[in-house]
Amino acid sequence: MADDGLPRVVGVVALGGVIGSLARYGLAEAFPHSVGEFPWATFGTNVLGCFAIGVLLARITPRSHPLLRPFLGTGILGGFTTFSTFAVDTEQLLHVHLLVAFAYYFGTVVAALLAAFIGEWTGHRR
Template identity: 45%
Template structure:
């Protein structure tokens, strides 16, 4: 039951944090590009890399790992919203935007995980 609660609490917190980023990005950009989801996904990937590196060196409980990785980061980043937004761009005829979003999101997401991992490994000593 503790594991389920950890995932649920983390997921709720991550989803709310993503919603705030989407609101902030939406007020700054009124273009068709889904900036909020893009920022949340890349930031989530960076955090995943940092936490992954840190917790390879520091022991954390399984419940906290579930809270952070499965719950918070799972709720903060969103593959389903990314997929829907990409299909929506195709539906409205924004093919270049759709392909750009698809390519840039995936390439940068992988880069952010690697960057977060390397930065934490290099600069945070525990």
């Protein structure tokens, strides 16, 4: 049996994904980098997105609208954060500047995890 709410969930995830992806694109255009340079826009996007995900997950309750989490979390923040660009940036840096590649890779992982933790902590504070 099909879930009657599935088309609504898919719709809000798609709409949120468009919004998040456009925001990420805007940051990448505002703060471009050349191959071999530290990709600050991608780094900042992923760290900010992880912070927002932490806040969101702490603030969403069972009483929240059922489409809020798919729209904001999977849609907007899923479209905003970017593992694929992170992976491509890391791979390109490996061929140009090994130390920057390692700093970017491990710095992103640590900063994003820390941001998610701080976001969750912030979200639980009232």
